[in-house]
Amino acid sequence: MLVVGALGAWVAIDVVRVRDHLLAAADDITEIRELTTAGDIDAARTLLPGAQDHAAAAASAAGNPLLGAATRLPAYGDDVAAVRTLSTVVAQLTEGALPGFLDAVTVLGDDGLIRDGRIDVRAIAAASPAVQDGEAALRDAVAVLARIEQDELIEELRGPVAELSDALAEVNAQTVTAAKALRVMPTMLGLHEPRTYLLVTQNNAEARSLGGIPGAFVELTVTDGLIEITGQGDAGSIGSFDDPVLPITEDEGDLLGPLLGMFPQNATFTPHFPRAAEIVGEMWQRSDGTRVDGVLATDPVALGYLLDATGPVDVAGTEVSGENAAELLLNQVYFAIAEPEQQDAFFAAAAGEVFGKLTGGDVPAQGVLRALERAAREDRLLLWSRDEDEQAELQGTVLSGELVGARAEAPVVGVYLNDATASKMTYYLDQTIAVASRSCDAGQQLTTTLRLASHAPDGGVGLPAYVLGDLYDDGAVRTNVLLYAPAGGIVTGVRRDGVAVPAEEWPARLHGGLQAIYLETVLAPGQETTLEVDMTAGAGLTGDPIVRSTPGARPSSTVTAPSACS
16 A cells, blocks of 8 residues: 555656646647737747656656556556657657748748749649648647646646647648648649639628628739739629529528629628629629639728738829728728719729739738738638638638638637618728627527617718718718527517617518528717627527627627536
């Protein structure tokens, strides 16, 4: 018994030693991820040797023969086995997956990646294998750690195991995205054959679910990384169609109507970007004659992010910069230019100049990548490919813009705005969204609160007629609010400014397998309204709620509370 007690004490000391090294490795891995996300690759590299040393020390201590023998002790067996598994996994990752990932990120962040308008596609292709191997190793490691019963571990190990598991899961999520990108980028950038894409710039001053009406169209041809502008147009030059350019589904017809497929301005009524992309791609082909290989959508706010990285451009004698791009293109242009056709032309020219800047010379790759990453996080950069394999890779990424009601165990709530004033008054509309998880009885019970506030000038004084639109001359703005319950859930109640709204005023419809409702708001300048929508989430959706919403002209606030099921 004395021998067993002594062995137990020795085991406890070694377990603590391993724990301390694993905690240090977890801290290094977390900081490496944060620095990589911030674009500071050099600083991230300086932390790698420390992470490797801590992981190696943990593996060495865990490999102690006494610890191996301790796996057969009833009191310590599971804990020691978990420590040995964890130490081995972390040591392998810090020596293999992490260095390969940093090498690839270095290539992508190299300012030499874009020269004379050409992206070095071959460098991207060469970096891909290391990232694919790293992603596979991280995925396997996360799966191994998920099999460890953390609740069964001794208290000294629960925290470190959880911390390291979380750190590796976050790195894995980042690596999955990088791996997907590197698998499709070479072919999408014309490594093997030229590709043609339609760049659509949305106008957030006239809201649509995905951001705004498609205002400017730029055709891009990419050959071995060389990007050329081969065509331009606007919604007016595309025109309208007597019938939908693609068959409208029953769900779409009931909720969004046939105009979805008849006017380019309405293609983004749907919050499902792949569908909107198919529609505008077909409209462009009928107008221009070119069948595009994919569609890329952005907005003036995102163009401003890019201009912060590249520097300003000149559009018809006006300097457009990161500081003024959104205000100028979404509002001030209507004060400076009276004719709608000339306004559209200026908008299209600005979009063309920004991407001409990107394709016409040397640009700071790290700055551009950070701008694109920020835009993608805010749903201001969306991508669809006609190639089924490429589109399958894009699914589930921040670029996909898909209509979904769940991500893993997290319920996804959709809150989308569509201007119903035929104006540019959404520019003056602020939105605040909050989702609260009330209970977990009979599934997660949620309340989504949307506050809309108009900051238009009193009475619409001083606003051009084109901004005011045809419906109101006093600065009022009418908005159709489209709300989606999570997968398997339903809307159970609606309140407007604290007063219950009868169910007949928000008939529920299905779209993409999700229940959706429409609510209309009309706000005069200075007015605000609050909509509260009670809804349920489907079975098994017990995670923290997620919100997808319309990216606007102004910064918005979205707050989600932790799940009541946790």
